[in-house]
Amino acid sequence: xxxxDTLLRLAEPPALYEPRWxxxxxxxxxxxxxxxxxxxxxxxxxxxxxxxxxxxxxxVTDYEPLIESMTNDPKDRHVLAAAVACRADCVVxxxxxxxxxxxxxxHGIAIMGxxxxxxxxxxxxxxxxxxxxxxxxxxxxxxxxxLLGHLxxxxxxxxxxxxxxxxx
Numbered sequence: 001x002x003x004x005d006t007l008l009r010l011a012e013p014p015a016l017y018e019p020r021w022x023x024x025x026x027x028x029x030x031x032x033x034x035x036x037x038x039x040x041x042x043x044x045x046x047x048x049x050x051x052x053x054x055x056x057x058x059x060v061t062d063y064e065p066l067i068e069s070m071t072n073d074p075k076d077r078h079v080l081a082a083a084v085a086c087r088a089d090c091v092v093x094x095x096x097x098x099x100x101x102x103x104x105x106x107h108g109i110a111i112m113g114x115x116x117x118x119x120x121x122x123x124x125x126x127x128x129x130x131x132x133x134x135x136x137x138x139x140x141x142x143x144x145x146x147l148l149g150h151l152x153x154x155x156x157x158x159x160x161x162x163x164x165x166x167x168x
Contacts, residue, residue: 073098
């Protein structure tokens with residue numbers, strides 16, 4: 001959950017990137033919050049509603065006709081189709097195995113893990129990332145170092161880079 005919060009905070013104005021999702025992707029997120037992360041259905045729906053409200057331009061539509069032409073894993077063809085439809089530069093996912101090189105290469109879309117994506121953002125916006133991480137830590141009542149400890153569980157390469165660059 002801290003990772004999702006971090007990514008969303010980095011998309012807030014002034015945004016370091018523009019998030020994109022579909023109704024289907026948001027429904028998957030909502031289900032995962034309940035099934036995998038033990039959130040209540042109400043809490044999960046609230047998060048989905050907040051994402052829609054705070055990022056109204058993030059919703060990708062009219063991608064459905066492209067789904068059938070995608071040749072990546074059938075479970076994630078809708079994701080690649082949406083990325084193609086909105087001309088995304090990359091798809092950020094832990095599940096890169098569902099996006100083999102040839103289908104995505106044909107569309108010029110990079111597939112990146114969250115750690116690699118955040119490291120790329122770090123190279124261009126370290127100050128903004130540091131500020132947002134401090135804001136996030138304050139909002140959830142912990143120190144920045146404690147937040148980094150939580151993030152280290154899912155994105156250790158980013159956390160290591162962030163900490164290394166902070167050293168004099």
